[in-house]
Amino acid sequence: MKQTQDKQQKKAVILLSGGMDSATVLAIAQSQGYQCYALSFNYGQRHNAELIAAKNLVKAFNVQRHEVIQLDLSRFGGSALTDYSIDVPTKASNGIPITYVPARNTVFLSLALAWAETLQAYHIFIGVNAVDYSGYPDCRPEFINAFENMANLATKAGIESKPFRIHTPLLMMGKADIIQQGVKLGIDYHDTVTCYTANTKGEACGQCDACRLRIIGFEQAGIIDQTRYY
Numbered sequence: 001m002k003q004t005q006d007k008q009q010k011k012a013v014i015l016l017s018g019g020m021d022s023a024t025v026l027a028i029a030q031s032q033g034y035q036c037y038a039l040s041f042n043y044g045q046r047h048n049a050e051l052i053a054a055k056n057l058v059k060a061f062n063v064q065r066h067e068v069i070q071l072d073l074s075r076f077g078g079s080a081l082t083d084y085s086i087d088v089p090t091k092a093s094n095g096i097p098i099t100y101v102p103a104r105n106t107v108f109l110s111l112a113l114a115w116a117e118t119l120q121a122y123h124i125f126i127g128v129n130a131v132d133y134s135g136y137p138d139c140r141p142e143f144i145n146a147f148e149n150m151a152n153l154a155t156k157a158g159i160e161s162k163p164f165r166i167h168t169p170l171l172m173m174g175k176a177d178i179i180q181q182g183v184k185l186g187i188d189y190h191d192t193v194t195c196y197t198a199n200t201k202g203e204a205c206g207q208c209d210a211c212r213l214r215i216i217g218f219e220q221a222g223i224i225d226q227t228r229y230y
Contacts, residue, residue, distance in 0.1 A: 011035045011121030012167070013112045016066075018053030019194040020214060021127035021170055024178050027185035028169045029125045030061055037119060038066045039112050043104070044074030044082045049198040056191050069111060078102050081196060088196045090207040096135050097209060099196060105138035109147055109166070116164065117157050125167045132175040132217065134209050144168050175217025183223060190226040203230040 012034035016022045029036050040054045051068060058066040077083040079101040086098055105128065112124050128139040137143065148166045152158030170178055182189065194214045195204035204211050206229040218225035 011037065011116075011119055012123040012125055013037050013039055013116040013119065013121050014063075015108055015112055015124070015126045016040050016054045016057065017127075018050035018055075018057065018192060019127075019210075020175075020182070020189055020192045020217075021129060021178060021194075022054075023057050023187055023189070023192045024182040024185070025125045025127040025167075025169060026057060026061055026063070027182055027187050029123075029167070031185055034123060034125075035121075036061065036063045037115070037121060038063045039108075039115060040066070040068045041108060041111075042068055042070050043101075044072045046081060046084070046088075046196065047198050047200070049193045049195075049200070049202040052202065053191060053193045060188075060191070067115065071107070071111075073101060073104070073107075076102065088208050090205075092209065092212070096137065099134060099209060100136050103138070105136075105143070106147070109151075113151050113155065113164065117155050120157075120162075122157065122162055122164050123167060124164065125169070127170050128168050129170045129173065129175075129178070131172055132213050134213075141168070141171060144171070174220070175213055176220035179217050179221040179223055183221075188226075190228070194227075199230055201228070201230075203228045205230065 012029050014026050014036050016038040038058050074082040080086040080088045080098045081101050133139050144166050151164045193202050194210045196208040196210050197205045204227050
């Protein structure tokens with residue numbers, strides 16, 4: 001019985017967008033001995049370049065299983081990432097930027113929780129960051145703690161004393177630290193896509209907030225940025 005429990009505890013659901021941060025989280029989880037089950041979302045975002053990158057990462061890291069959920073948040077709009085009538089900004093803004101997708105991480109984590117409970121995987125990894133990030137409220141430690149508490153109140157597993165844990169290994173890391181960690185774990189960041197407006201070839205704009213943070217991160221890490229820009 002103990003061997004079965006240990007094996008179950010080593011399963012983890014990884015939220016995998018195909019971007020730099022989620023790729024690093026996948027590599028970290030695998031390096032810690034978890035059996036990784038990757039979960040990605042086609043949520044009505046402006047491009048599918050990240051999803052293509054996610055599928056390549058899954059192959060590179062020999063993930064146990066990869067699910068891509070169709071979830072059309074563009075029907076609600078309210079974000080430059082899901083509403084084509086709103087331009088993606090090329091300059092930093094004060095406050096929460098228009099690229100924030102309402103409740104996105106709450107929705108993603110909820111579906112990850114449902115799959116994790118089915119798999120008897122009591123560990124969920126997400127690449128949120130509260131240091132070098134765009135100011136999204138659902139990337140803060142307060143949100144993660146609140147969601148973890150909710151997960152253990154709202155599930156059969158939580159009630160039966162099999163608590164879920166939300167892992168955020170990048171939460172307090174700067175982008176340079178994330179890149180250096182990922183390189184040590186064998187990630188080829190050339191195969192990741194972070195840009196909000198990447199083209200069909202997976203080339204990045206180099207101007208959006210996500211691109212700016214990525215460019216600065218490589219500069220500070222002292223590592224050549226092999227990102228393809230258009």
